[in-house]
Amino acid sequence: MSDYRDRDRDSDRGGTGDAAGTAAAGEYAALLERVGRDRHALGLVLTGSRAREGTATARSDYDVYLVAEDGAEHGPLAAERRRDGLLDVVLLPLTEFRAHALPGSGTEWNRYAFTRAEVVKDTADGLIAELVAAKGRLTQAEAAESAPELLDAFLNSVYRCLKSDRDGRSLAARLDGADTVPYFLGYAFALDGRVRPYNKYLEWELRHHPLDRAEWAPDRLLPLLGEVLSERGPRAVRRLFREVEPYARARGHGPVLDGWGDDLELMRGSESGSGDADGNGNGNG
Numbered sequence: 001m002s003d004y005r006d007r008d009r010d011s012d013r014g015g016t017g018d019a020a021g022t023a024a025a026g027e028y029a030a031l032l033e034r035v036g037r038d039r040h041a042l043g044l045v046l047t048g049s050r051a052r053e054g055t056a057t058a059r060s061d062y063d064v065y066l067v068a069e070d071g072a073e074h075g076p077l078a079a080e081r082r083r084d085g086l087l088d089v090v091l092l093p094l095t096e097f098r099a100h101a102l103p104g105s106g107t108e109w110n111r112y113a114f115t116r117a118e119v120v121k122d123t124a125d126g127l128i129a130e131l132v133a134a135k136g137r138l139t140q141a142e143a144a145e146s147a148p149e150l151l152d153a154f155l156n157s158v159y160r161c162l163k164s165d166r167d168g169r170s171l172a173a174r175l176d177g178a179d180t181v182p183y184f185l186g187y188a189f190a191l192d193g194r195v196r197p198y199n200k201y202l203e204w205e206l207r208h209h210p211l212d213r214a215e216w217a218p219d220r221l222l223p224l225l226g227e228v229l230s231e232r233g234p235r236a237v238r239r240l241f242r243e244v245e246p247y248a249r250a251r252g253h254g255p256v257l258d259g260w261g262d263d264l265e266l267m268r269g270s271e272s273g274s275g276d277a278d279g280n281g282n283g284n285g
Contacts, residue, residue, distance in 0.1 A: 018058060020058060020059060020085065020086075021058045021059075021060070023086055024060070024061055024062055024085075024086040024087070025062075027062070027086045027087050028050075028062040028064075028086075028087060031044075031062075031064065031080065031087060031089070032044070032120065032121075034080070035066065035080070035121060036121065038076075038077060040068055040069045040072035040075065040076075040077055041066060041067070041068055041072075041077060041121065042067045042068060042069060042094055042121075042122075042123050042127070042128060043065075043066075043067035043097075043119065043121050043122050043123065043127075043128030044064060044065070044066055044067070044119075044120045044121040045064065045065040045067070045114070045117050045118070045119055045120065045128065045132055046062065046063070046064055046117060046118040046119075046120055047063045047064070047065065047113045047114065047117045047118075048060070048061075048062070048063030048088075048113070049063075050062050050063065051063075051116060051117050051118045052116055052201065052204060054204065055200075055201065055204055061084075061085060061086055061087060061088050062086070062087050062088070063088045063113075064087065064088065064089045064090070065089075065090050065092060065097070065113075065117075066080055066089055066090065066091045066092070067092055067093075067094055067097045067128055068091060068092070068093055068094065069093070069094060070093045070094055070095050071093065072093070073091050073092065073093045077091060078091065097131065098131060100135070101113065101114060101135045102134070102135060103142065111135055111136075111195045112136075112195045112196065112197050112198050112201070113135075114132050114135035114136040115135075115136040115137070115194070115195050115197070116136065117132055117136065119132055136195065137193055137194060137195065138190060138193045138194065138195060139193075140193065143190045143191070143193045146186070146190050147187055147190040147191055147251075147253065148253055148256050150183050150186040150187040150190055151183075151187050151244075151248055151253055151256050151257075152256050152259075153183040154180055154183035154184050154187055154244070155241075155256070155257070155260055155267070157176050157177075157179040157180040157183060158180055158237055158238075158240075158241045158267050159260065159263050159266065159267060160172070160176040160179075161173050161174075161176035161177040161179075161180060161233070161234055161237045162234055162237065162238060162266050162267060163266065164176060165234035166266070173233065173234050174229075174231070174233050177228050177229070177233035177234060177236070177237045178228070178229055178233070180228060180237055180240065181225055181228055181229070182196070184225075184240060184244065185197075185202070187244070187248075188211055188213075188216060189211070191212075191247075191251060192211060192212050194209075202222075203218060203222060206218035206221065206222070213247065215243055216243075224236055224239065224240060228240065238267065238268075238269050241267045241268070242268065242269075245257060245267075245268075
């Protein structure tokens with residue numbers, strides 16, 4: 001089985017400064033030349049910071065997915081597998097690449113790697129680009145299925161956070177508050193038919209490709225998410241819920257919200273003792 005762990009990272013092993021960047025670029029260029037001559041190499045996809053303008057640093061390596069004909073991954077192309085401070089090359093046969101990062105593959109967590117990835121080598125019929133595009137965005141059906149589930153998970157963490165805050169369990173409240181963030185982001189991006197970005201690229205994604213909602217512009221949303229992770233977390237969680245609720249209802253997800261019954265009062269802050277009009281808790285957050 002291929003190793004996909006933490007493929008998108010800055011290396012600590014490739015030296016520092018311009019020398020490391022130059023060495024990495026040279027190694028990448030040499031890889032492109034070799035792959036370009038190999039008829040068994042069907043495609044090459046550049047991901048990570050080198051594929052997203054403005055995110056690479058002097059320590060960034062080149063993250064590459066090399067797609068081979070089925071069976072060819074055991075031949076000479078196997079020598080291209082690499083993970084060091086300059087290149088990170090994952091070699092996959094076409095059959096495995098087709099399923100990689102898609103629902104049911106077991107590697108769904110890696111899907112954002114292909115959002116805005118660069119297809120450097122492709123087949124004559126554009127198959128690799130087609131597969132990468134399918135990984136990089138949610139289909140309408142995927143978004144319709146995942147959004148309500150993510151919303152429900154968000155509500156669950158909101159409720160647990162605010163209940164713990166109300167009951168004086170400050171650590172539990174902060175941990176549950178932190179859990180709201182990935183579910184919220186997954187929901188917000190799913191509503192746009194998009195894959196939730198890795199945390200490293202969240203700000204870049206929001207600034208270069210904003211969400212379709214003014215209240216979630218980066219200069220407003222990012223500080224709010226930071227507050228969720230702070231000692232003031234429960235207050236920020238309630239604010240976040242109050243922003244999500246009307247939008248979720250407008251998008252047809254009212255039944256998910258209503259399924260929480262009277263617990264919505266705690267989330268809104270209208271339950272006695274749950275906080276003031278600004279969503280302030282009891283100070284135990």
